[in-house]
Amino acid sequence: MIKTEHLTKHYGALTAVEDVSFQVGPGEVLGFLGPNGAGKTTTMRMLAGFVTPTSGTASICGHDVESDPIAAKAALGYLPEGAPSYGEMTVRRFLAFIADLRGLEGARREARLKHVIEHLQLEGVLDQTIETLSKGFRRRVGLAQAIVHDPPVLILDEPTDGLDPNQKHEVRTLINDMARDKIIVISTHILEEVDAVCTRAIIISQGRIVADDSPAGLAARSRYHNAVSMQLEQPSQLSQARAAVAALPAVAQVEVSERDARLTALPRAGAPILPALSELAARTGLKLKELHLESGRLDEVFRTITS
Amino acid sequence: MHNVGIIMRRELASYFATPLAYVFIVIFLLLANAFAFYLGSFYERGQADLDSLFGFLPWLFLFLIPALSMKLWAEERNSGSIELLMTQPVTLREAVLGKFLAAWIFTAFALALTFPLWLTVNYLGRPDNGAILAAYLGSLLLAGGFLAVGSCMSALTRSQVVAFILAVFACLLLLLAGFPLVLDAFRGWAPQPIVDAIASLSFLAHFDSIRKGVIDVRDLLYFAMLISLFLLATAIALDLRKAD
Numbered sequence: 207m208i209k210t211e212h213l214t215k216h217y218g219a220l221t222a223v224e225d226v227s228f229q230v231g232p233g234e235v236l237g238f239l240g241p242n243g244a245g246k247t248t249t250m251r252m253l254a255g256f257v258t259p260t261s262g263t264a265s266i267c268g269h270d271v272e273s274d275p276i277a278a279k280a281a282l283g284y285l286p287e288g289a290p291s292y293g294e295m296t297v298r299r300f301l302a303f304i305a306d307l308r309g310l311e312g313a314r315r316e317a318r319l320k321h322v323i324e325h326l327q328l329e330g331v332l333d334q335t336i337e338t339l340s341k342g343f344r345r346r347v348g349l350a351q352a353i354v355h356d357p358p359v360l361i362l363d364e365p366t367d368g369l370d371p372n373q374k375h376e377v378r379t380l381i382n383d384m385a386r387d388k389i390i391v392i393s394t395h396i397l398e399e400v401d402a403v404c405t406r407a408i409i410i411s412q413g414r415i416v417a418d419d420s421p422a423g424l425a426a427r428s429r430y431h432n433a434v435s436m437q438l439e440q441p442s443q444l445s446q447a448r449a450a451v452a453a454l455p456a457v458a459q460v461e462v463s464e465r466d467a468r469l470t471a472l473p474r475a476g477a478p479i480l481p482a483l484s485e486l487a488a489r490t491g492l493k494l495k496e497l498h499l500e501s502g503r504l505d506e507v508f509r510t511i512t513s
Numbered sequence: 514m515h516n517v518g519i520i521m522r523r524e525l526a527s528y529f530a531t532p533l534a535y536v537f538i539v540i541f542l543l544l545a546n547a548f549a550f551y552l553g554s555f556y557e558r559g560q561a562d563l564d565s566l567f568g569f570l571p572w573l574f575l576f577l578i579p580a581l582s583m584k585l586w587a588e589e590r591n592s593g594s595i596e597l598l599m600t601q602p603v604t605l606r607e608a609v610l611g612k613f614l615a616a617w618i619f620t621a622f623a624l625a626l627t628f629p630l631w632l633t634v635n636y637l638g639r640p641d642n643g644a645i646l647a648a649y650l651g652s653l654l655l656a657g658g659f660l661a662v663g664s665c666m667s668a669l670t671r672s673q674v675v676a677f678i679l680a681v682f683a684c685l686l687l688l689l690a691g692f693p694l695v696l697d698a699f700r701g702w703a704p705q706p707i708v709d710a711i712a713s714l715s716f717l718a719h720f721d722s723i724r725k726g727v728i729d730v731r732d733l734l735y736f737a738m739l740i741s742l743f744l745l746a747t748a749i750a751l752d753l754r755k756a757d
Contacts, residue, residue, distance in 0.1 A: 254600040256755065280602040290593030292523070294530040306519045307601045335530075351597070 207231055207391055208253065208359060212262035215248050216412075222248040224413040230406075232358075233303075235385045237404035238393035241512050245413040246393040247287050250363050253391070254284040266359050280308075282355035287364055288346030293337030297328055297347055300336060301354060308355035322350040325380065341368045343496070349377065353384070360384065362392045366399060378402050397504040399500075410513040425502030427510075433472045433500045434483050439493035441467040447492050454482055470500075516603045520611025521618070528619055537581060544573055549630060560687050562640050566630055567648045567724050571688060571717060574652075574659050579680035581620065582663025583673045585612050586751065590671040595755055605748045611665050620656040624649065644726030651723030654736040658716060659684050661743035668750040684716075687739075691715030703746055714739075 208230040215223040223245040238246045251257040253264050255271045255278055265270045269278040292302055301322065305315050322330060323447060325344040331339060331433045336347060345368065352360060365381070366374045381390060381403045392403070400407050400421050407424055409417040417424060438447060446465055451471050452460045458474040473479045480499050487494055528534040549555045553565025589595040598608060634640045663680040669691060670676050690696050691712045699708050712718075719732045 251596070254596075256596050256600050258752075276602045276604065279600060282600070284600045286593065286596040286600065288593060292527065292594055293529050293592065295523075299526070303523050304517065304601065306739050307603060309602070388563060 207268065208264075208266055210249075210253070210262065213249065213252060213259055213264055214250060214261045214439070215245075215257060216260045216357075221413050222496045223252070223259075226410070226413075226415055227262075227417060228408060228415065230389050230391060232389055233386060234402045234406055235381065235392070237388045237407040238391060239395065239397070239400065239407055239508065240393075240410040241507065242395065244429045244512070246410055246412045247363055247412070248413075250284075250361050250393060251286075251389070253361055254282060254286075255279050280355075281357055281359055283352035283355065283360045285348045285352045285360075285362040285365055288367075289345045289346040290345060291336050291351070292334055292345070294332050296335055297339075298332040299326075300347065301350055303342055303356050304351040311357060315347055316506065318354050318356065320340040322354050325353075326350045327376075342370060342373045345369060345373075345377075349380070352384065357386060360388055360390045364394060365392055366394065366396065374399075399507060400504060409508065409511055415416070421504070422501065424507050425504055428502030428504070428505060428507045430470070431479075431502035432478060433470055434480050435468060435470045435496075435498055435500055436483065436487070436494055437496040438467040438469070438497050443492060447490075450486060450490055450492075454479065454486065474487075514607070516607040517611040517614065520598075520603065520608055521615045524612050524615035525598045525619060528615070533581075533584075534619065537577065537619075537625060538623050541573070541577055542575075542626055545570070545627055546630065548573060553629075560638075563630060563634060563645050563648060566627065567652060570652050571655060571720060574656055575684055575688060577678045578620070578656055578659035579663045579666075579684065581616055582660050582680055583667050583676040585616060585664050586667040587671055587673045587676040588748070589753070595751075599755060604750060609664070609748045609751070611745050612615055613660060613740075615663070616660050616664070617653075617657050620660065621653055624652055624656065641726065644724075647726045647728055648724045651720050651732075654723070654733070655716060655720045656734055658687070658739050658743075661740040661747070662687065665743045665747045665750060669754070676750070687714060688716045689716045700757075 211227050213223060213226040224257070225251055228246075237251070238245050251403055252259050253266065253271065255275045258272065264279040267281040269281060280399070294392060295303070300384060301319055305319055310318055320481060323332065326349055328346060328350060339347065340429055348361070351366060352362065362381075366377050378399065381392065384390065385403070385405075392399070393429070394400070404421055407417070407419060408415055408422075432503060438444060441464070444462060444464070447469060448460055448462055449464045451457055451469060452488075454471075456477045456479045457471045458472055459472040461470040461472070463470070464471075472482060484497060541608055548569035549563075549566040553568055556563045560563065586595070599605070606731070610689065631645060659680075662683050663676070665672075666679040666683060667676040670681065686695060692715070696712060699711055719735050722729060723732050
């Protein structure tokens with residue numbers, strides 16, 4: 207369990223984090239979202255015991271990060287932003303060093319090292335120094351050190367930043383695999399990641415929590431929630447279709463994209479409009495390439511609440 | 514304390530993973546021997562002792578030790594690895610001590626490599642080996658003092674160059690604390706007991722008394738306290754500013 211109460215951090219006159227309170231329980235994957243400079247990293251650093259809060263408290267598995275830092279850190283796997291490490295060390299020595307600091311010994315140490323090396327596919331680079339590795343491999347080494355002691359709580363600051371799509375997919379699969387029995391907090395500004403791995407999302411802006419909801423709940427706040435988007439086969443029918451759709455009583459607004467001959471109909475007060483639209487298309491003989499119901503656009507919700 | 518050893522071993526290995534260790538040792542030995550033979554007139558003095566080495570060692574340390582200590586914390590901070598280290602279940606004290614000990618052991622190793630000079634005086638004459646041993650001990654303590662000061666300066670900044678300059682300056686002040694150069698700055702306004710206290714802080718006075726072969730508990734205590742004090746200051750500086 208991660209618990210924060212009124213967590214606040216000031217740097218001189220600058221407020222980095224203000225009155226942040228939340229709890230995360232086992233099985234939850236919390237996505238920490240926010241624009242750059244919103245306070246995501248500062249909050250995570252306070253949880254990891256690297257930054258001392260100005261006021262408020264934070265605890266990891268019941269261990270207060272300030273009064274009982276060693277126990278809190280022992281329960282935690284942490285990937286700092288940018289995955290810093292010791293560039294002159296080889297991957298093998300670096301992971302062994304972290305395993306030693308984590309107090310792993312004997313057969314368990316060997317087994318855990320073998321496990322993370324296999325899981326993050328580091329076999330090929332074990333004897334390379336970390337400074338010679340690509341960004342993707344460095345990030346994986348950072349993830350390996352975070353999970354080598356099999357901690358109950360994982361805090362990952364931008365775990366997929368700088369990875370290519372395949373590597374992103376691998377990291378997300380890894381997070382999903384671990385999600386069942388762990389508490390995971392990740393920060394990201396990639397919204398698709400929230401859908402891919404998170405069970406819950408907190409949006410933070412200017413140091414404050416501005417939304418705390420499930421990804422679906424957040425998407426439902428979008429004005430595109432339950433909107434219907436249709437793509438026409440013949441762009442010439444666009445203006446005719448637009449007039450017909452706008453005339454429907456349940457439709458509040460119609461947006462048109464000329465480029466791909468697409469209409470998006472926004473419903474009045476979240477009312478279901480898909481049946482009415484498909485019926486309209488059949489009645490007027492509009493040829494559709496595609497017709498689909500939108501669940502809401504996270505990027506639009508994100509922009510609305512953080513700007 | 515288990516963690517001190519782990520951190521120390523990693524740090525020591527990192528010296529040898531980069532050219533740092535080799536460059537340091539080669540330059541140190543070159544200069545130490547050059548000073549002893551040319552400036553210290555090793556042969557011309559006709560004395561079977563190592564005074565020509567130990568007389569110049571403080572001045573050699575003044576520039577070489579800060580070059581070693583400057584990376585202790587400034588580099589961790591600059592590369593961000595300090596965040597990795599300080600979020601492992603280790604205390605600040607263990608980290609400060611582990612890194613300091615690594616640097617100290619490395620210096621001891623470099624110092625031990627001056628042994629051919631010791632072999633030479635034993636071949637040429639009958640030196641007082643007890644006094645030589647005491648002088649080596651004094652040199653090691655002096656190096657420890659410099660390293661502790663350098664560790665503190667390195668904790669104050671993320672720039673290794675700034676850490677180096679600060680450390681040279683602080684070490685110079687401590688080295689010369691008993692000399693008019695430093696004391697005159699205080700004589701005008703500070704009461705005599707304070708001037709005396711500053712004079713007694715002099716590295717050189719304590720080093721010289723050990724070097725003469727007299728191992729006084731007060732001198733040992735002086736170095737032990739000085740090292741502890743600056744390591745404590747290192748920990749405080751890191752605690753206040755580690756995330757900046």
